[in-house]
Amino acid sequence: MKIARLLLASATLGLLAAPQALADTADKKIALSNNYAGNSWRQAMLKSWQKVTSQAVADKVVAAADAFTTAENQATEQAAQIQNLVLQGYDAIVVNAASPTALNGAVKEACDAGIVVVSFDGIVTEPCAWRIAVDFKKMGSDQLDYLAERLPDGGNLLEIRGLAGVSVDEEIHSGIVAGVAKHPKFKVVGSVNGDWAQTVAQKAVAGILPSLPEIAAVVTQGGDGYGAAEAFKAAGRPTPIIIMGNRHDELTWWKQQKDANGYETMSVSIAPGVSTLAFWVAQQILDGQDVPKDLVVPFLRIDQDNLEASLEATEPGGVANKEYTLDEAKAVVAGK
Known part of the structure:
Protein backbone atom coordinates (compact mmCIF):
# COMPACT_ATOMS: atom_id res chain seq x y z
CA MET A 1 0.00 0.00 0.00
CA LYS A 2 2.86 2.34 0.83
CA ILE A 3 4.43 1.95 -2.62
CA ALA A 4 1.00 2.25 -4.24
CA ARG A 5 0.46 5.59 -2.50
CA LEU A 6 3.90 6.77 -3.65
CA LEU A 7 3.14 5.77 -7.22
CA LEU A 8 -0.20 7.57 -7.09
CA ALA A 9 1.44 10.71 -5.70
CA SER A 10 4.13 10.62 -8.37
CA ALA A 11 1.56 10.16 -11.13
CA THR A 12 -0.47 13.06 -9.79
CA LEU A 13 2.61 15.29 -9.85
CA GLY A 14 3.67 14.07 -13.26
CA LEU A 15 6.95 12.69 -11.89
CA LEU A 16 6.79 9.06 -12.96
CA ALA A 17 9.59 9.63 -15.46
CA ALA A 18 12.02 10.77 -12.77
CA PRO A 19 14.89 8.25 -12.30
CA GLN A 20 14.44 8.00 -8.53
CA ALA A 21 13.94 4.77 -6.59
CA LEU A 22 10.57 4.40 -4.92
CA ALA A 23 11.60 1.66 -2.50
CA LEU A 32 27.93 -6.52 9.73
CA LYS A 47 35.05 2.57 13.72
CA SER A 48 34.28 3.75 10.18
CA TRP A 49 31.25 1.44 10.05
CA GLN A 50 29.94 2.83 13.34
CA LYS A 51 30.51 6.45 12.31
CA VAL A 52 28.77 6.26 8.94
CA THR A 53 25.98 3.84 9.81
CA SER A 54 25.00 5.57 13.05
CA GLN A 55 24.41 8.72 11.03
CA ALA A 56 22.40 6.75 8.48
CA VAL A 57 20.23 5.39 11.30
CA ALA A 58 19.84 8.88 12.78
CA ASP A 59 18.81 10.15 9.34
CA LYS A 60 16.29 7.27 9.10
CA VAL A 61 17.92 5.87 5.98
CA VAL A 62 17.83 2.46 7.69
CA ALA A 63 16.36 1.25 10.97
CA ALA A 64 19.52 -0.46 12.26
CA ALA A 65 23.12 -1.19 11.24
CA ASP A 66 24.59 -3.46 13.89
CA ALA A 67 28.11 -4.95 13.92
CA PHE A 68 29.06 -8.40 15.20
CA THR A 69 32.59 -9.83 15.39
CA THR A 70 33.63 -13.44 15.94
CA ALA A 71 36.23 -14.32 18.54
CA GLU A 72 39.22 -15.34 16.44
CA ASN A 73 38.81 -15.78 12.69
CA GLN A 74 36.83 -19.01 13.00
CA ALA A 75 34.84 -19.80 9.86
CA THR A 76 32.54 -22.21 11.70
CA GLU A 77 31.75 -19.56 14.31
CA GLN A 78 31.12 -16.94 11.65
CA ALA A 79 28.83 -19.30 9.72
CA ALA A 80 26.81 -19.82 12.90
CA GLN A 81 26.77 -16.05 13.45
CA ILE A 82 25.33 -15.49 9.95
CA GLN A 83 22.66 -18.13 10.61
CA ASN A 84 21.73 -16.32 13.83
CA LEU A 85 21.48 -13.00 11.99
CA VAL A 86 19.05 -14.63 9.56
CA LEU A 87 16.91 -15.76 12.49
CA GLN A 88 17.07 -12.27 14.00
CA GLY A 89 15.35 -10.82 10.94
CA TYR A 90 18.04 -8.68 9.32
CA ASP A 91 17.28 -7.64 5.76
CA ALA A 92 20.93 -7.52 4.66
CA ILE A 93 24.19 -8.92 6.01
CA VAL A 94 27.53 -7.34 5.15
CA VAL A 95 30.34 -9.89 5.57
CA ASN A 96 34.10 -9.66 6.02
CA ALA A 97 34.68 -13.38 5.65
CA ALA A 98 37.08 -15.73 7.39
CA SER A 99 37.18 -17.85 4.23
CA PRO A 100 36.07 -17.37 0.62
CA THR A 101 34.38 -20.79 0.59
CA ALA A 102 33.72 -22.02 4.15
CA LEU A 103 30.82 -19.58 4.67
CA ASN A 104 29.10 -20.34 1.38
CA GLY A 105 26.54 -22.69 2.94
CA ALA A 106 25.44 -20.09 5.51
CA VAL A 107 25.45 -17.35 2.86
CA LYS A 108 23.27 -19.46 0.57
CA GLU A 109 20.83 -20.05 3.45
CA ALA A 110 20.63 -16.29 3.97
CA CYS A 111 20.02 -15.65 0.28
CA ASP A 112 17.35 -18.35 0.18
CA ALA A 113 15.64 -16.55 3.07
CA GLY A 114 15.49 -13.39 0.94
CA ILE A 115 18.38 -11.64 2.69
CA VAL A 116 20.90 -9.53 0.77
CA VAL A 117 24.51 -10.58 1.42
CA ILE A 132 33.44 -5.71 -3.16
CA ALA A 133 37.01 -6.62 -3.98
CA VAL A 134 40.39 -4.99 -4.14
CA ASP A 135 43.01 -6.30 -6.54
CA PHE A 136 45.10 -7.69 -3.69
CA LYS A 137 47.30 -9.61 -6.11
CA LYS A 138 48.31 -6.32 -7.74
CA MET A 139 48.94 -4.92 -4.26
CA GLY A 140 51.56 -7.63 -3.88
CA SER A 141 53.08 -7.40 -7.35
CA ASP A 142 53.32 -3.60 -7.17
CA GLN A 143 55.71 -3.99 -4.24
CA LEU A 144 58.14 -5.89 -6.46
CA ASP A 145 57.76 -3.35 -9.28
CA TYR A 146 58.71 -0.62 -6.80
CA LEU A 147 61.66 -2.58 -5.43
CA ALA A 148 62.90 -3.34 -8.95
CA GLU A 149 63.17 0.41 -9.55
CA ARG A 150 64.92 1.02 -6.24
CA LEU A 151 67.17 -2.07 -6.33
CA PRO A 152 67.97 -2.90 -9.96
CA ASP A 153 70.45 -5.58 -8.85
CA GLY A 154 67.76 -7.33 -6.80
CA GLY A 155 68.48 -8.97 -3.46
CA ASN A 156 67.10 -11.15 -0.70
CA LEU A 157 63.56 -10.57 0.53
CA LEU A 158 61.79 -11.32 3.78
CA GLU A 159 58.05 -11.79 3.29
CA ILE A 160 55.65 -11.01 6.13
CA ARG A 161 52.31 -12.61 5.44
CA GLY A 162 48.94 -11.84 7.01
CA LEU A 163 46.41 -14.02 8.78
CA ALA A 164 46.76 -17.63 7.64
CA GLY A 165 43.79 -19.06 5.74
CA VAL A 166 42.23 -15.72 4.80
CA SER A 167 41.77 -15.00 1.10
CA VAL A 168 43.42 -11.57 1.41
CA ASP A 169 46.65 -13.18 2.62
CA GLU A 170 46.61 -15.71 -0.20
CA GLU A 171 46.01 -13.09 -2.87
CA ILE A 172 48.70 -10.64 -1.72
CA HIS A 173 51.14 -13.55 -1.40
CA SER A 174 50.32 -14.70 -4.94
CA GLY A 175 51.03 -11.18 -6.16
CA ILE A 176 54.42 -11.21 -4.45
CA VAL A 177 55.19 -14.60 -6.01
CA ALA A 178 54.22 -13.21 -9.42
CA GLY A 179 56.37 -10.13 -8.79
CA VAL A 180 59.41 -12.25 -7.95
CA ALA A 181 58.84 -14.26 -11.13
CA LYS A 182 58.73 -11.00 -13.08
CA HIS A 183 61.86 -9.67 -11.34
CA PRO A 184 63.96 -12.84 -10.84
CA LYS A 185 66.93 -10.99 -9.31
CA PHE A 186 64.90 -11.00 -6.10
CA LYS A 187 64.64 -14.09 -3.91
CA VAL A 188 62.38 -14.68 -0.90
CA VAL A 189 64.69 -16.23 1.70
CA GLY A 190 62.30 -16.17 4.65
CA SER A 191 58.58 -15.94 5.38
CA VAL A 192 56.62 -15.39 8.60
CA ASN A 193 53.00 -14.63 9.49
CA GLY A 194 52.51 -11.22 11.07
CA ASP A 195 48.70 -11.39 11.28
CA TRP A 196 48.57 -7.75 10.05
CA ALA A 197 49.57 -6.71 13.58
CA GLN A 198 52.69 -4.81 14.69
CA THR A 199 53.43 -6.83 17.82
CA VAL A 200 52.91 -10.20 16.14
CA ALA A 216 67.59 -6.06 0.93
CA ALA A 217 63.87 -5.50 1.43
CA VAL A 218 60.82 -6.65 3.36
CA VAL A 219 57.58 -7.24 1.48
CA THR A 220 54.48 -7.00 3.62
CA GLN A 221 50.69 -6.98 3.82
CA GLY A 222 49.95 -4.10 6.19
CA GLY A 223 50.29 -3.46 9.91
CA ASP A 224 53.64 -5.22 10.01
CA GLY A 225 56.16 -2.64 8.78
CA TYR A 226 56.88 -0.89 12.06
CA GLY A 227 57.21 -4.21 13.86
CA ALA A 228 59.70 -5.37 11.24
CA ALA A 229 61.73 -2.17 11.62
CA GLU A 230 61.88 -2.60 15.40
CA ALA A 231 62.99 -6.22 15.02
CA PHE A 232 65.85 -5.26 12.68
CA LYS A 233 66.89 -2.50 15.08
CA ALA A 234 66.86 -4.83 18.10
CA ALA A 235 68.95 -7.36 16.20
CA GLY A 236 71.52 -4.69 15.31
CA ARG A 237 71.05 -5.32 11.60
CA PRO A 238 70.90 -2.68 8.83
CA THR A 239 67.37 -1.49 8.07
CA PRO A 240 66.27 -2.72 4.64
CA ILE A 241 63.60 -1.15 2.47
CA ILE A 242 60.41 -2.09 4.32
CA ILE A 243 57.10 -1.75 2.48
CA MET A 244 54.62 -0.10 4.83
CA GLY A 245 50.86 -0.61 5.23
CA ASN A 246 49.36 2.85 5.86
CA ARG A 247 49.22 2.51 9.66
CA HIS A 248 49.94 5.61 11.74
CA ASP A 249 52.88 3.99 13.53
CA GLU A 250 54.42 2.93 10.21
CA LEU A 251 54.00 6.36 8.64
CA THR A 252 55.39 8.06 11.77
CA TRP A 253 58.47 5.82 11.76
CA TRP A 254 58.96 6.40 8.03
CA LYS A 255 58.72 10.18 8.48
CA GLN A 256 61.30 10.07 11.29
CA GLN A 257 63.72 8.05 9.16
CA LYS A 258 63.11 10.25 6.12
CA ASP A 259 63.95 13.36 8.14
CA ALA A 260 66.99 11.75 9.75
CA ASN A 261 68.66 10.05 6.79
CA GLY A 262 66.46 10.33 3.69
CA TYR A 263 64.98 6.84 4.08
CA GLU A 264 62.70 5.96 1.15
CA THR A 265 59.91 3.43 0.81
CA MET A 266 56.26 3.20 -0.17
CA SER A 267 53.09 2.22 1.67
CA VAL A 268 49.98 0.46 0.44
CA SER A 269 46.78 -0.97 1.89
CA ILE A 270 43.03 -1.10 1.41
CA ALA A 271 41.19 1.76 3.13
CA PRO A 272 39.32 0.47 6.23
CA GLY A 273 36.37 2.63 5.20
CA VAL A 274 35.56 0.07 2.50
CA SER A 275 33.14 -1.24 5.15
CA THR A 276 31.08 1.92 4.63
CA LEU A 277 30.99 1.30 0.89
CA ALA A 278 29.67 -2.20 1.60
CA PHE A 279 26.99 -0.72 3.84
CA TRP A 280 25.79 1.69 1.14
CA VAL A 281 25.88 -1.06 -1.50
CA ALA A 282 23.63 -3.20 0.71
CA GLN A 283 21.32 -0.23 1.25
CA GLN A 284 21.14 0.42 -2.50
CA ILE A 285 20.28 -3.22 -3.23
CA LEU A 286 17.53 -3.08 -0.59
CA ASP A 287 16.36 0.13 -2.27
CA GLY A 288 15.77 -1.76 -5.49
CA GLN A 289 18.82 -0.54 -7.39
CA ASP A 290 20.54 -2.69 -10.01
CA VAL A 291 23.97 -3.37 -8.52
CA PRO A 292 26.59 -5.55 -10.27
CA LYS A 293 27.52 -8.68 -8.34
CA ASP A 294 31.22 -7.80 -8.47
CA LEU A 295 32.62 -4.36 -7.69
CA VAL A 296 36.29 -3.38 -7.59
CA VAL A 297 37.74 -0.53 -5.54
CA PRO A 298 41.33 0.76 -5.68
CA PHE A 299 43.82 0.29 -2.88
CA LEU A 300 45.34 3.32 -1.17
CA ARG A 301 49.04 3.97 -1.91
CA ILE A 302 51.32 6.47 -0.19
CA ASP A 303 54.64 7.52 -1.72
CA GLN A 304 57.60 9.59 -0.62
CA ASP A 305 56.12 12.85 -1.93
CA ASN A 306 52.76 12.60 -0.14
CA LEU A 307 53.92 11.00 3.11
CA GLU A 308 53.55 14.11 5.25
CA ALA A 309 50.04 14.92 4.03
CA PRO A 316 47.16 8.17 15.96
CA GLY A 317 46.67 4.45 16.32
CA GLY A 318 44.68 4.38 13.09
CA VAL A 319 45.12 3.76 9.39
CA ALA A 320 45.09 6.06 6.37
CA ASN A 321 41.45 5.91 5.41
CA LYS A 322 38.55 6.86 3.20
CA GLU A 323 34.92 6.65 4.25
CA TYR A 324 32.25 6.56 1.56
CA THR A 325 29.17 8.70 1.16
CA LEU A 326 25.99 7.46 -0.51
CA ASP A 327 26.80 9.45 -3.65
CA GLU A 328 30.30 8.00 -3.81
Whole structure:
Protein backbone atom coordinates (compact mmCIF):
# COMPACT_ATOMS: atom_id res chain seq x y z
CA MET A 1 0.00 0.00 0.00
CA LYS A 2 2.86 2.34 0.83
CA ILE A 3 4.43 1.95 -2.62
CA ALA A 4 1.00 2.25 -4.24
CA ARG A 5 0.46 5.59 -2.50
CA LEU A 6 3.90 6.77 -3.65
CA LEU A 7 3.14 5.77 -7.22
CA LEU A 8 -0.20 7.57 -7.09
CA ALA A 9 1.44 10.71 -5.70
CA SER A 10 4.13 10.62 -8.37
CA ALA A 11 1.56 10.16 -11.13
CA THR A 12 -0.47 13.06 -9.79
CA LEU A 13 2.61 15.29 -9.85
CA GLY A 14 3.67 14.07 -13.26
CA LEU A 15 6.95 12.69 -11.89
CA LEU A 16 6.79 9.06 -12.96
CA ALA A 17 9.59 9.63 -15.46
CA ALA A 18 12.02 10.77 -12.77
CA PRO A 19 14.89 8.25 -12.30
CA GLN A 20 14.44 8.00 -8.53
CA ALA A 21 13.94 4.77 -6.59
CA LEU A 22 10.57 4.40 -4.92
CA ALA A 23 11.60 1.66 -2.50
CA ASP A 24 12.00 2.69 1.12
CA THR A 25 14.78 1.36 3.35
CA ALA A 26 13.82 3.28 6.50
CA ASP A 27 12.52 0.09 8.12
CA LYS A 28 15.37 -2.15 6.92
CA LYS A 29 17.99 -3.66 9.22
CA ILE A 30 21.57 -4.29 8.09
CA ALA A 31 24.15 -6.32 10.04
CA LEU A 32 27.93 -6.52 9.73
CA SER A 33 29.45 -9.96 10.29
CA ASN A 34 33.19 -9.49 10.88
CA ASN A 35 35.56 -12.40 11.36
CA TYR A 36 38.39 -10.71 13.25
CA ALA A 37 39.21 -7.46 15.06
CA GLY A 38 42.71 -8.06 16.39
CA ASN A 39 44.63 -5.32 14.59
CA SER A 40 44.46 -1.59 13.93
CA TRP A 41 43.04 -1.98 10.40
CA ARG A 42 40.09 -4.02 11.63
CA GLN A 43 39.49 -1.62 14.50
CA ALA A 44 39.53 1.33 12.10
CA MET A 45 37.17 -0.57 9.81
CA LEU A 46 34.69 -1.06 12.65
CA LYS A 47 35.05 2.57 13.72
CA SER A 48 34.28 3.75 10.18
CA TRP A 49 31.25 1.44 10.05
CA GLN A 50 29.94 2.83 13.34
CA LYS A 51 30.51 6.45 12.31
CA VAL A 52 28.77 6.26 8.94
CA THR A 53 25.98 3.84 9.81
CA SER A 54 25.00 5.57 13.05
CA GLN A 55 24.41 8.72 11.03
CA ALA A 56 22.40 6.75 8.48
CA VAL A 57 20.23 5.39 11.30
CA ALA A 58 19.84 8.88 12.78
CA ASP A 59 18.81 10.15 9.34
CA LYS A 60 16.29 7.27 9.10
CA VAL A 61 17.92 5.87 5.98
CA VAL A 62 17.83 2.46 7.69
CA ALA A 63 16.36 1.25 10.97
CA ALA A 64 19.52 -0.46 12.26
CA ALA A 65 23.12 -1.19 11.24
CA ASP A 66 24.59 -3.46 13.89
CA ALA A 67 28.11 -4.95 13.92
CA PHE A 68 29.06 -8.40 15.20
CA THR A 69 32.59 -9.83 15.39
CA THR A 70 33.63 -13.44 15.94
CA ALA A 71 36.23 -14.32 18.54
CA GLU A 72 39.22 -15.34 16.44
CA ASN A 73 38.81 -15.78 12.69
CA GLN A 74 36.83 -19.01 13.00
CA ALA A 75 34.84 -19.80 9.86
CA THR A 76 32.54 -22.21 11.70
CA GLU A 77 31.75 -19.56 14.31
CA GLN A 78 31.12 -16.94 11.65
CA ALA A 79 28.83 -19.30 9.72
CA ALA A 80 26.81 -19.82 12.90
CA GLN A 81 26.77 -16.05 13.45
CA ILE A 82 25.33 -15.49 9.95
CA GLN A 83 22.66 -18.13 10.61
CA ASN A 84 21.73 -16.32 13.83
CA LEU A 85 21.48 -13.00 11.99
CA VAL A 86 19.05 -14.63 9.56
CA LEU A 87 16.91 -15.76 12.49
CA GLN A 88 17.07 -12.27 14.00
CA GLY A 89 15.35 -10.82 10.94
CA TYR A 90 18.04 -8.68 9.32
CA ASP A 91 17.28 -7.64 5.76
CA ALA A 92 20.93 -7.52 4.66
CA ILE A 93 24.19 -8.92 6.01
CA VAL A 94 27.53 -7.34 5.15
CA VAL A 95 30.34 -9.89 5.57
CA ASN A 96 34.10 -9.66 6.02
CA ALA A 97 34.68 -13.38 5.65
CA ALA A 98 37.08 -15.73 7.39
CA SER A 99 37.18 -17.85 4.23
CA PRO A 100 36.07 -17.37 0.62
CA THR A 101 34.38 -20.79 0.59
CA ALA A 102 33.72 -22.02 4.15
CA LEU A 103 30.82 -19.58 4.67
CA ASN A 104 29.10 -20.34 1.38
CA GLY A 105 26.54 -22.69 2.94
CA ALA A 106 25.44 -20.09 5.51
CA VAL A 107 25.45 -17.35 2.86
CA LYS A 108 23.27 -19.46 0.57
CA GLU A 109 20.83 -20.05 3.45
CA ALA A 110 20.63 -16.29 3.97
CA CYS A 111 20.02 -15.65 0.28
CA ASP A 112 17.35 -18.35 0.18
CA ALA A 113 15.64 -16.55 3.07
CA GLY A 114 15.49 -13.39 0.94
CA ILE A 115 18.38 -11.64 2.69
CA VAL A 116 20.90 -9.53 0.77
CA VAL A 117 24.51 -10.58 1.42
CA VAL A 118 27.39 -8.24 0.51
CA SER A 119 30.97 -9.40 1.13
CA PHE A 120 34.02 -7.13 1.17
CA ASP A 121 37.74 -7.36 1.94
CA GLY A 122 37.47 -11.07 2.76
CA ILE A 123 34.94 -11.97 0.07
CA VAL A 124 32.85 -15.12 -0.45
CA THR A 125 32.46 -17.09 -3.67
CA GLU A 126 28.78 -18.05 -3.25
CA PRO A 127 27.15 -16.70 -6.47
CA CYS A 128 24.10 -15.26 -4.70
CA ALA A 129 26.27 -12.80 -2.74
CA TRP A 130 27.71 -9.49 -3.87
CA ARG A 131 31.46 -8.92 -3.68
CA ILE A 132 33.44 -5.71 -3.16
CA ALA A 133 37.01 -6.62 -3.98
CA VAL A 134 40.39 -4.99 -4.14
CA ASP A 135 43.01 -6.30 -6.54
CA PHE A 136 45.10 -7.69 -3.69
CA LYS A 137 47.30 -9.61 -6.11
CA LYS A 138 48.31 -6.32 -7.74
CA MET A 139 48.94 -4.92 -4.26
CA GLY A 140 51.56 -7.63 -3.88
CA SER A 141 53.08 -7.40 -7.35
CA ASP A 142 53.32 -3.60 -7.17
CA GLN A 143 55.71 -3.99 -4.24
CA LEU A 144 58.14 -5.89 -6.46
CA ASP A 145 57.76 -3.35 -9.28
CA TYR A 146 58.71 -0.62 -6.80
CA LEU A 147 61.66 -2.58 -5.43
CA ALA A 148 62.90 -3.34 -8.95
CA GLU A 149 63.17 0.41 -9.55
CA ARG A 150 64.92 1.02 -6.24
CA LEU A 151 67.17 -2.07 -6.33
CA PRO A 152 67.97 -2.90 -9.96
CA ASP A 153 70.45 -5.58 -8.85
CA GLY A 154 67.76 -7.33 -6.80
CA GLY A 155 68.48 -8.97 -3.46
CA ASN A 156 67.10 -11.15 -0.70
CA LEU A 157 63.56 -10.57 0.53
CA LEU A 158 61.79 -11.32 3.78
CA GLU A 159 58.05 -11.79 3.29
CA ILE A 160 55.65 -11.01 6.13
CA ARG A 161 52.31 -12.61 5.44
CA GLY A 162 48.94 -11.84 7.01
CA LEU A 163 46.41 -14.02 8.78
CA ALA A 164 46.76 -17.63 7.64
CA GLY A 165 43.79 -19.06 5.74
CA VAL A 166 42.23 -15.72 4.80
CA SER A 167 41.77 -15.00 1.10
CA VAL A 168 43.42 -11.57 1.41
CA ASP A 169 46.65 -13.18 2.62
CA GLU A 170 46.61 -15.71 -0.20
CA GLU A 171 46.01 -13.09 -2.87
CA ILE A 172 48.70 -10.64 -1.72
CA HIS A 173 51.14 -13.55 -1.40
CA SER A 174 50.32 -14.70 -4.94
CA GLY A 175 51.03 -11.18 -6.16
CA ILE A 176 54.42 -11.21 -4.45
CA VAL A 177 55.19 -14.60 -6.01
CA ALA A 178 54.22 -13.21 -9.42
CA GLY A 179 56.37 -10.13 -8.79
CA VAL A 180 59.41 -12.25 -7.95
CA ALA A 181 58.84 -14.26 -11.13
CA LYS A 182 58.73 -11.00 -13.08
CA HIS A 183 61.86 -9.67 -11.34
CA PRO A 184 63.96 -12.84 -10.84
CA LYS A 185 66.93 -10.99 -9.31
CA PHE A 186 64.90 -11.00 -6.10
CA LYS A 187 64.64 -14.09 -3.91
CA VAL A 188 62.38 -14.68 -0.90
CA VAL A 189 64.69 -16.23 1.70
CA GLY A 190 62.30 -16.17 4.65
CA SER A 191 58.58 -15.94 5.38
CA VAL A 192 56.62 -15.39 8.60
CA ASN A 193 53.00 -14.63 9.49
CA GLY A 194 52.51 -11.22 11.07
CA ASP A 195 48.70 -11.39 11.28
CA TRP A 196 48.57 -7.75 10.05
CA ALA A 197 49.57 -6.71 13.58
CA GLN A 198 52.69 -4.81 14.69
CA THR A 199 53.43 -6.83 17.82
CA VAL A 200 52.91 -10.20 16.14
CA ALA A 201 55.08 -9.18 13.19
CA GLN A 202 57.87 -7.88 15.43
CA LYS A 203 58.04 -11.14 17.37
CA ALA A 204 57.90 -13.27 14.22
CA VAL A 205 60.63 -11.28 12.44
CA ALA A 206 62.83 -11.31 15.54
CA GLY A 207 62.50 -15.09 15.64
CA ILE A 208 63.58 -15.67 12.05
CA LEU A 209 66.26 -12.98 11.61
CA PRO A 210 69.17 -14.94 13.15
CA SER A 211 68.79 -17.59 10.43
CA LEU A 212 68.62 -15.16 7.49
CA PRO A 213 71.33 -13.73 5.23
CA GLU A 214 71.51 -10.02 4.45
CA ILE A 215 68.02 -8.71 3.63
CA ALA A 216 67.59 -6.06 0.93
CA ALA A 217 63.87 -5.50 1.43
CA VAL A 218 60.82 -6.65 3.36
CA VAL A 219 57.58 -7.24 1.48
CA THR A 220 54.48 -7.00 3.62
CA GLN A 221 50.69 -6.98 3.82
CA GLY A 222 49.95 -4.10 6.19
CA GLY A 223 50.29 -3.46 9.91
CA ASP A 224 53.64 -5.22 10.01
CA GLY A 225 56.16 -2.64 8.78
CA TYR A 226 56.88 -0.89 12.06
CA GLY A 227 57.21 -4.21 13.86
CA ALA A 228 59.70 -5.37 11.24
CA ALA A 229 61.73 -2.17 11.62
CA GLU A 230 61.88 -2.60 15.40
CA ALA A 231 62.99 -6.22 15.02
CA PHE A 232 65.85 -5.26 12.68
CA LYS A 233 66.89 -2.50 15.08
CA ALA A 234 66.86 -4.83 18.10
CA ALA A 235 68.95 -7.36 16.20
CA GLY A 236 71.52 -4.69 15.31
CA ARG A 237 71.05 -5.32 11.60
CA PRO A 238 70.90 -2.68 8.83
CA THR A 239 67.37 -1.49 8.07
CA PRO A 240 66.27 -2.72 4.64
CA ILE A 241 63.60 -1.15 2.47
CA ILE A 242 60.41 -2.09 4.32
CA ILE A 243 57.10 -1.75 2.48
CA MET A 244 54.62 -0.10 4.83
CA GLY A 245 50.86 -0.61 5.23
CA ASN A 246 49.36 2.85 5.86
CA ARG A 247 49.22 2.51 9.66
CA HIS A 248 49.94 5.61 11.74
CA ASP A 249 52.88 3.99 13.53
CA GLU A 250 54.42 2.93 10.21
CA LEU A 251 54.00 6.36 8.64
CA THR A 252 55.39 8.06 11.77
CA TRP A 253 58.47 5.82 11.76
CA TRP A 254 58.96 6.40 8.03
CA LYS A 255 58.72 10.18 8.48
CA GLN A 256 61.30 10.07 11.29
CA GLN A 257 63.72 8.05 9.16
CA LYS A 258 63.11 10.25 6.12
CA ASP A 259 63.95 13.36 8.14
CA ALA A 260 66.99 11.75 9.75
CA ASN A 261 68.66 10.05 6.79
CA GLY A 262 66.46 10.33 3.69
CA TYR A 263 64.98 6.84 4.08
CA GLU A 264 62.70 5.96 1.15
CA THR A 265 59.91 3.43 0.81
CA MET A 266 56.26 3.20 -0.17
CA SER A 267 53.09 2.22 1.67
CA VAL A 268 49.98 0.46 0.44
CA SER A 269 46.78 -0.97 1.89
CA ILE A 270 43.03 -1.10 1.41
CA ALA A 271 41.19 1.76 3.13
CA PRO A 272 39.32 0.47 6.23
CA GLY A 273 36.37 2.63 5.20
CA VAL A 274 35.56 0.07 2.50
CA SER A 275 33.14 -1.24 5.15
CA THR A 276 31.08 1.92 4.63
CA LEU A 277 30.99 1.30 0.89
CA ALA A 278 29.67 -2.20 1.60
CA PHE A 279 26.99 -0.72 3.84
CA TRP A 280 25.79 1.69 1.14
CA VAL A 281 25.88 -1.06 -1.50
CA ALA A 282 23.63 -3.20 0.71
CA GLN A 283 21.32 -0.23 1.25
CA GLN A 284 21.14 0.42 -2.50
CA ILE A 285 20.28 -3.22 -3.23
CA LEU A 286 17.53 -3.08 -0.59
CA ASP A 287 16.36 0.13 -2.27
CA GLY A 288 15.77 -1.76 -5.49
CA GLN A 289 18.82 -0.54 -7.39
CA ASP A 290 20.54 -2.69 -10.01
CA VAL A 291 23.97 -3.37 -8.52
CA PRO A 292 26.59 -5.55 -10.27
CA LYS A 293 27.52 -8.68 -8.34
CA ASP A 294 31.22 -7.80 -8.47
CA LEU A 295 32.62 -4.36 -7.69
CA VAL A 296 36.29 -3.38 -7.59
CA VAL A 297 37.74 -0.53 -5.54
CA PRO A 298 41.33 0.76 -5.68
CA PHE A 299 43.82 0.29 -2.88
CA LEU A 300 45.34 3.32 -1.17
CA ARG A 301 49.04 3.97 -1.91
CA ILE A 302 51.32 6.47 -0.19
CA ASP A 303 54.64 7.52 -1.72
CA GLN A 304 57.60 9.59 -0.62
CA ASP A 305 56.12 12.85 -1.93
CA ASN A 306 52.76 12.60 -0.14
CA LEU A 307 53.92 11.00 3.11
CA GLU A 308 53.55 14.11 5.25
CA ALA A 309 50.04 14.92 4.03
CA SER A 310 48.92 11.32 4.51
CA LEU A 311 50.39 11.15 8.01
CA GLU A 312 48.70 14.41 9.01
CA ALA A 313 45.33 13.02 7.88
CA THR A 314 45.74 9.73 9.77
CA GLU A 315 44.60 9.39 13.38
CA PRO A 316 47.16 8.17 15.96
CA GLY A 317 46.67 4.45 16.32
CA GLY A 318 44.68 4.38 13.09
CA VAL A 319 45.12 3.76 9.39
CA ALA A 320 45.09 6.06 6.37
CA ASN A 321 41.45 5.91 5.41
CA LYS A 322 38.55 6.86 3.20
CA GLU A 323 34.92 6.65 4.25
CA TYR A 324 32.25 6.56 1.56
CA THR A 325 29.17 8.70 1.16
CA LEU A 326 25.99 7.46 -0.51
CA ASP A 327 26.80 9.45 -3.65
CA GLU A 328 30.30 8.00 -3.81
CA ALA A 329 28.87 4.52 -3.43
CA LYS A 330 26.47 5.20 -6.28
CA ALA A 331 29.43 6.29 -8.42
CA VAL A 332 31.27 3.01 -7.64
CA VAL A 333 28.13 1.04 -8.53
CA ALA A 334 27.88 2.98 -11.80
CA GLY A 335 31.53 2.20 -12.57
CA LYS A 336 32.62 5.83 -12.40
